[in-house]
Each structure stands twice: as C-alpha cells, then as structure tokens.
Amino acid sequence: MSGSLSVSSIVGATREHVSCSLGDEAAILNLKNSVYYGLNPVGARVWNLVQQERTVAEIRKVLVDEYDVEARRCEQDLLDLLEKLREQGLIEVREGQQQPAE
Amino acid sequence: MNDKEFSYRILNLEVRSNAPLPAVRTTPAVLEPDLTLHFGDFPQALGEPARNADLFYSSTILLDSGEPAFRIWKLAERGTYRIDYFDGTKFWIETDTGNIWADWLEKSSFEDAASYFLGPVMGFVLRMRGVTCLHASAVAIDGRAAAFVGPTGSGKSTTAAGLSLRGHAVVSDDIVALSEMDGRFYAAPAYPYVMLWPEAVEALCGAGKILPAVSNNFEKRRLSIDADRFSGKSVALKAIFMLGERTGEPAAPWIEEIAPREALVSLVANTYANLLLDDAMRAREFEILGRLVNAVPVWRIRAHQDPARIGEFCGLIERELTGRESAAEASMDDMGRSRAAGRS
Numbered sequence: 487m488s489g490s491l492s493v494s495s496i497v498g499a500t501r502e503h504v505s506c507s508l509g510d511e512a513a514i515l516n517l518k519n520s521v522y523y524g525l526n527p528v529g530a531r532v533w534n535l536v537q538q539e540r541t542v543a544e545i546r547k548v549l550v551d552e553y554d555v556e557a558r559r560c561e562q563d564l565l566d567l568l569e570k571l572r573e574q575g576l577i578e579v580r581e582g583q584q585q586p587a588e
Numbered sequence: 589m590n591d592k593e594f595s596y597r598i599l600n601l602e603v604r605s606n607a608p609l610p611a612v613r614t615t616p617a618v619l620e621p622d623l624t625l626h627f628g629d630f631p632q633a634l635g636e637p638a639r640n641a642d643l644f645y646s647s648t649i650l651l652d653s654g655e656p657a658f659r660i661w662k663l664a665e666r667g668t669y670r671i672d673y674f675d676g677t678k679f680w681i682e683t684d685t686g687n688i689w690a691d692w693l694e695k696s697s698f699e700d701a702a703s704y705f706l707g708p709v710m711g712f713v714l715r716m717r718g719v720t721c722l723h724a725s726a727v728a729i730d731g732r733a734a735a736f737v738g739p740t741g742s743g744k745s746t747t748a749a750g751l752s753l754r755g756h757a758v759v760s761d762d763i764v765a766l767s768e769m770d771g772r773f774y775a776a777p778a779y780p781y782v783m784l785w786p787e788a789v790e791a792l793c794g795a796g797k798i799l800p801a802v803s804n805n806f807e808k809r810r811l812s813i814d815a816d817r818f819s820g821k822s823v824a825l826k827a828i829f830m831l832g833e834r835t836g837e838p839a840a841p842w843i844e845e846i847a848p849r850e851a852l853v854s855l856v857a858n859t860y861a862n863l864l865l866d867d868a869m870r871a872r873e874f875e876i877l878g879r880l881v882n883a884v885p886v887w888r889i890r891a892h893q894d895p896a897r898i899g900e901f902c903g904l905i906e907r908e909l910t911g912r913e914s915a916a917e918a919s920m921d922d923m924g925r926s927r928a929a930g931r932s
Contacts, residue, residue, distance in 0.1 A: 506875060506878025506879070507878075513853070513874075515874040525849075
C-alpha cells in the first residue's frame with residue numbers, strides 16, 4: 487500500500503518477519519530479504535504496539551504517556567520510524583478515518 | 589574396509605562406523621545409531637550426480653582454478669545429498685536413514701575422508717537435523733562452558749588448546765552444537781582433540797614439539813586431549829566470547845561487553861554453515877539465538893598479536909568465568925566496562 491502516512495493511518499505488522507526481544511530492545515529478521523534490523527527501546531515499544539493494528543495517533547499517545555517527549559517531536563519521529571518499517575515490508579498501512587487535529 | 593563396527597557419540601549423535609575414526613574414543617554400541625558410516629564403500633549404484641540432482645550449494649571458497657572447494661547436490665529422493673570435495677573425496681548422505689557413504693581418490697586417504705566427516709559433514713548433517721551450531725570451540729571451566737566464536741583463523745582452536753593445557757576440559761573444536769533445556773543452553777561434546785596450525789603448536793607447546801598431522805594432505809596438527817581433559821557430557825553454557833581481531837595494543841588482551849543487538853547479529857553471522865539454511869530454518873534459528881542472547885552473556889575478547897601472550901589471554905578468560913558467581917547476574921555497574929588483563 488502506498489498511501490501517505492499520517493496520524494490517522496492504521497498500521498500493523500506483516501507476517502513476513504520473526505522478531506525477538508532483547509531486554510528493552512528488539513531485533514527483527516525480515517523473511518522476505520533475510521535482512522536483520524535492530525530497534526532501540528522506543529522502536530521496540532512501537533514494534534510491540536504494531537503487532538496489533540492501531541492508528542498512529544494511538545501509538546503516539548502511548549509514547550507520549552510513557553516517555554518524556556514533546557508530542558510534535560514524538561509524532562515526527564514515529565512517522566519516520568513507521569515509514570522505514572513500511573519500506574522494508576514489515577508493516578502494512580491503510581487509511582483510517584480522519585481525526586480532529588489535537 | 590572391514591567387518592568390524594565402531595561406535596561413537598559425537599555432538600549428541602550416536603555414530604556407527606565400519607572403520608575406526610582417528611583419535612576418537614569408542615563408546616558402547618547402541619541399537620539404533622543416528623548415523624551409519626560406510627567408508628571406502630561407495631555403492632556403484634549411487635554413481636555420479638544424476639540428471640535429477642539439483643545443485644544445492646556451491647562453496648564460496650574458491651581454489652586458484654576458480655573451482656569451488658566443494659559442491660552439494662540434492663537428489664530427487666527425499667533427504668538425499670551428495671557432497672563433492674575438490675580433491676575427489678565424496679559423500680553420499682541419506683538424512684532420513686542416517687546412512688553416509690564416503691569414497692576418495694588414490695591421492696587422498698581415509699584420514700582425509702574421516703577429517704571431512706568429523707568437521708563439515710557432521711556440521712551439514714546437524715544443520716539438516718535442525719540443530720543450531722555455532723562456528724566455535726568450547727571449553728568447560730569449573731563445570732560450565734565458555735564458547736569461543738569466530739571465523740576461520742580467529743583463534744578458536746588455539747584458545748581451546750591453551751585452556752586445555754591449563755587443566756580445563758575441552759568440549760568441542762570448530763562446531764559447537766547447542767541444545768536448549770528449561771531455558772538453559774548446553775554445548776555438546778565433540779571429540780578429544782583440537783586441530784592446530786603449526787604456528788599455534790609452537791606458541792602453545794614450544795619450538796620443537798612435533799604433533800601428528802591430521803592427514804598427509806592437511807597441514808593442521810592434532811593435539812590429542814587426555815580423557816580427564818575432555819568433557820564427555822553436554823555442558824551448560826556460561827558465556828560466549830566473540831574472538832575479535834588480534835591487536836598490538838599493550839593493554840591487550842581485554843574483554844568488552846557487547847550490546848544484545850550486536851551480540852545477536854554477530855551470532856547469526858557465526859552459526860556453522862548458515863548459508864545452507866532455508867527461510868524457515870533461518871527464522872527458527874533467529875528465535876533460538878534471540879533466546880540464547882537473553883540467557884547467556886556475550887563478550888568480545890581481543891588477544892594480543894604476540895602468540896607468546898596466550899597464557900595471559902587464557903588467564904583473563906579463567907578470571908572472567910570463575911571470578912563471579914554468575915556472569916548473567918553481573919550488576920548494572922559492570923555493564924559496558926572493559927576489563928583488561930591487568931585488572932581483576
């Protein structure tokens with residue numbers, strides 16, 4: 487799916503991977519291209535959250551609640567990470583309903 | 589070769605052979621061995637790779653002629669493979685029945701074929717059986733194993749031999765077959781010898797020490813391990829050491845922590861014969877190695893370039909393994925700190 491990522495997008499992990507938790511970090515093996523990825527603690531938390539389909543806004547809320555991070559910065563970093571995960575075929579993105587701006 | 593049969597337990601597999609394997613001690617025969625070896629008894633019927641054989645793998649190690657060091661063919665019959673080595677030694681392997689036939693040309697010898705079997709062929713069979721194997725040696729220190737992981741030439745065998753000469757029990761050389769039970773990982777015993785390049789023999793045993801060559805065509809020397817310095821049982825893994833490049837820094841040898849993510853990637857890259865794995869095997873192995881990294885600490889160790897400092901290197905490993913109750917219980921204060929040989 488090639489739609490643009492926004493806070494209203496719904497994201498979820500594909501099945502083309504195996505992953506494991508390493509303390510508060512994580513590593514993923516992409517089964518389509520046999521490439522390995524490492525995730526820092528925040529990335530690992532996001533990866534954990536996308537194991538179930540959710541909106542980007544929901545994920546952003548969890549991160550803002552759990553980490554000392556400003557919402558706008560968090561959103562940009564989150565969208566960047568999700569874009570990378572999508573490029574690698576590790577998540578699928580579909581358009582959700584527009585949400586009112588926060 | 590003869591009508592006698594010889595039984596062995598190697599890397600957790602029961603092996604029956606029609607010829608005595610050099611320097612490996614026999615064990616009581618079992619009714620149903622995992623592998624049955626037929627040396628010098630290559631059935632004519634098996635012949636050359638048939639038309640219905642697919643090239644399964646071609647070694648990335650190339651000879652001067654450009655020929656690969658070996659090729660593996662997969663036969664149409666389920667679970668049947670043939671390995672052809674550059675020197676004409678060939679193996680026919682039925683993974684379902686465990687039958688293995690080996691033959692060689694006149695310029696080679698039974699010792700060459702046995703050496704192939706105990707190394708890469710065993711590794712191949714274990715991988716096809718789904719066993720995760722590290723390209724590593726392992727030594728038991730105070731009853732717990734340390735694995736020394738690294739590519740060819742990184743010092744796996746030299747480290748194992750050095751620790752053996754200091755009284756510790758060798759578990760295996762070159763291939764560490766892992767098993768997992770109740771959240772712990774174990775290294776399986778291989779055979780009671782370590783193969784060393786002549787330079788390593790000199791560094792460990794002094795100039796003038798002569799050890800037998802593995803075969804007339806293979807320069808490595810065989811250092812036999814006495815029965816009391818060989819672990820006949822699987823040993824719980826206490827630590828994994830990635831053998832880093834040797835260094836000329838005066839502070840060497842030293843040990844560094846490796847972050848779990850880096851440790852996992854390093855282990856993935858250093859499993860034995862991992863190019864043979866299909867996607868499903870690779871996925872399964874990734875999960876196993878993930879659990880391994882969570883269960884067993886992984887360190888990088890750098891030896892000094894000077895071979896005469898091997899004793900210092902072994903001493904550092906001993907202190908690391910025995911200096912604390914459990915390496916896995918290292919306090920957070922220790923994380924990320926380097927430990928050099930001079931400190932303790």
